[in-house]
Amino acid sequence: MKSIFYLFLLMIFSFSAYAQDSSLLKMLNDSMKVHEKPFYVSGTFKATHIVNMQTIEAPGAGALNFVIQHRFGQLNSGSYNFFGLDNATLRLGLDYGISDRFAVGIGRSTYEKTYDAYVKYKLLRQTDATNKIPVSISLLGQITYYTLKYPEKPYLTDNDRISYTAQLLIARKLTRNLSLQLVPTYLHYNLVATPGDKNNIFALGAGGRMKITRRMSINVEYNYLPSGQIVSSDRHDSFSLGWDIETGGHVFQLVFSNSQSIVETQYITQTTGRWGNGDIYFGFNVSRNFNVTKKAKGSKH
Amino acid sequence: MKKIIALTSIIITFCTQGQAQIFMTRTGFIGFYSKTSLEDIKAENNQVYAVIDGSKKNLAFSVLLKGFIFRKELMQEHFNDNYVESDKYPKASFTGSYSGDINLTSNGSYKIMVKGNLTLHNITKPLEVPATLEINNGKLSGISDFKLKPEDFNITIPSIVRDKIENDITVHVKIDCNTSK
Known part of the structure; x- marks a missing residue:
């Protein structure tokens, strides 16, 4: 009888020892809760572009991002043109992170032989569960300059060929899989086709991504241009679909869009294709991240 | 009956004594390192919570995975989003x-041996590692080095980047604890 009692006591003792073990962890986790600090949400988007639209993301400090944006011809251009694959439009871009918040970029696209340069600043960064900051906001300022020669328009000056973009990129990672972005846009053209067309144009873009696996997502973007701003051409709003595949330092995006051009001042206002007619451009974006500074490369330990 | 009273009093003494021998820190260090010819990975966290109960010889660690700082921002993003999924499983303990x-x-x-269970990425595995404890004027510090396999914790590494990450990740733990009141 006595031995049973001692056994019982031993059990209580060992139980209390066990309880102590997990209560140590509880003590840590309680302390953690009290001292909780917010973290910035990462990976709202995998790439610097949804399809054509820029995202709030920018390369990290000291990181260089090389982007190839490639669009074939129209899918409905027939078997003679191999359903568009005979033709190609391309933008080559370099983005560089000066700090964790500030990035610059340059690009050259074949469409109208256009150069572009931009600055992007991460004004606000969304924070996690502690939720002090609900959205990420980046500011984008871009200048574009097309160099295509028009023999019938010898009067075009350099200044006439320049246009500007200012965008407020507002995004929220709603769940680990779903991110949405809203983009109020202001465009300014130094020269427009007719007096009826506006030099200052306002547009609204919206886009998002839904992750389907840990490294893949489906992307959608739509760029709405309120009517009455461009009257001289038969333009349509740009709508694009994409499929992101991420592997290490690469992001590969397969895209479908009714826009052939890739730069803001072109795809928002000069998209002539219509999805309903099959004027769809198939293409891809590939980005590759390089760490160029010593700090970004990571020193040996 | 006397025996019971004696035993109870021993237990009570033991327990109360235990209260006075708890050491704790909120600024412990855990770093992990991987070195291959293709890439060096280095991640460090200075906000490790640790507690050691000297009387019971128990200890516990808890750390927020988001607190690991990498040299490359993209690596840190991949670590959180693709590997440990810190939004789903924020802590390792x-x-x-x-x-x-x-x-x-x-x-x-x-020199001591530490034995227990490590929980990471919602997987709990037994772990037994050597460590060194040092007592210096009432303060307790400890260090330990050991290796972990990501695959043991259901962290899958795609074949395309497998060569860039060592099979065994070196983990370095260092804590400096004060007596907890």
Whole structure:
């Protein structure tokens, strides 16, 4: 009888020892809760572009991002043109992170032989569960300059060929899989086709991504241009679909869009294709991240 | 009956004594390192919570995975989003005990074995590692180095980047604890 009692006591003792073990962890986790600090949400988007639209993301400090944006011809251009694959439009871009918040970029696209340069600043960064900051906001300022020669328009000056973009990129990672972005846009053209067309144009873009696996997502973007701003051409709003595949330092995006051009001042206002007619451009974006500074490369330990 | 009273009083003494021998820190260090010819990975966290109960020889660690700082921002993003999924499983924790006799009241250095369970990425695995404890004027510090396999914790690494990450990740733990009141 006595031995049973001692056994019982031993059990209580060992139980209390066990309880102590997990209560140590509880003590840590309680302390953690009290001292909780917010973290910035990462990976709202995998790439610097949804399809054509820029995202709030920018390369990290000291990181260089090389982007190839490639669009074939129209899918409905027939078997003679191999359903568009005979033709190609391309933008080559370099983005560089000066700090964790500030990035610059340059690009050259074949469409109208256009150069572009931009600055992007991460004004606000969304924070996690502690939720002090609900959205990420980046500011984008871009200048574009097309160099295509028009023999019938010898009067075009350099200044006439320049246009500007200012965008407020507002995004929220709603769940680990779903991110949405809203983009109020202001465009300014130094020269427009007719007096009826506006030099200052306002547009609204919206886009998002839904992750389907840990490294893949489906992307959608739509760029709405309120009517009455461009009257001289038969333009349509740009709508694009994409499929992101991420592997290490690469992001590969397969895209479908009714826009052939890739730069803001072109795809928002000069998209002539219509999805309903099959004027769809198939293409891809590939980005590759390089760490160029010593700090970004990571020193040996 | 006398025996019971004696035993109970021993237990009570033991327990109350235990309260006075708890060491704790909120600024412990855990770093992990991987070195291949293709890429060096280095991630460090200075906000490790650790507690050691000197009387029961129990200890516990808890750390927020988002607190690991990498040299490359993209690596940090991949670590959180693709590998440990820190939005789903924010913490890694360890609970266990150590073996070896330590005099908590006088200065000295002790080699011990730490044995317990490590939880990471929602997977709990037993872990037994050597460590060194040092008592210095009532403060307790400890260091330990060991290796972990990501695959043991259901962290899958795509074949395309497998060569860039070592099979065994070196983990370095260092804590400096004060007596907890």
